[in-house]
Amino acid sequence: MFVRIVKLSFHQENIPAFLENFEQNKDKIRNAPGNRLLELYQDKDNPDLFFTYSYWEHESDLENYRHSELFKEVWAFTKKLFNDKPQAWSVDKLVSLV
Known part of the structure; x- marks a missing residue:
């Protein structure tokens, strides 16, 4: 299992627009x-x-998504709302206790 963690920081007045777009x-x-x-x-x-x-099942699945029209549209909208540069980490899931 491949995990992508993204840290996003927004101008406070842009949070409702981000949440609506995410929804x-x-x-x-x-x-x-x-x-x-x-x-x-x-x-x-x-x-x-x-x-x-x-x-994600595989790293290639994330890469395919990142090259999709959906990602391009969502990211183009979202990046205008930031108050700081986003950060991302790609990690392998080793253990999960549910």
């Missing part, structure tokens, strides 16, 4: 080939800070 696109992103999970988190101490976690 409109979350099912499409989740149903991208190879995607097994999509989660959105908001920091408890800094409400301008969000994290997305997405689980």
Whole structure:
């Protein structure tokens, strides 16, 4: 399992637009080939800070999504709302206790 973690920081006045856009696109992103999970988190101490976690079968599935029209549209909209450069990590899931 391949996990992508993305840290996003927004201008406070842009958060509603981000959340609305995420709501409109979350099912499409989740149903991208190879995607097994999509989660959105908001920091408890800094409400301008969000994290997305997405689980992918293979790294190539994420790359295919990142070259899709859906990603291009979502990212073009989202990046205009940032107050800081986004950060991303690609990690391999080693252990999960449920």
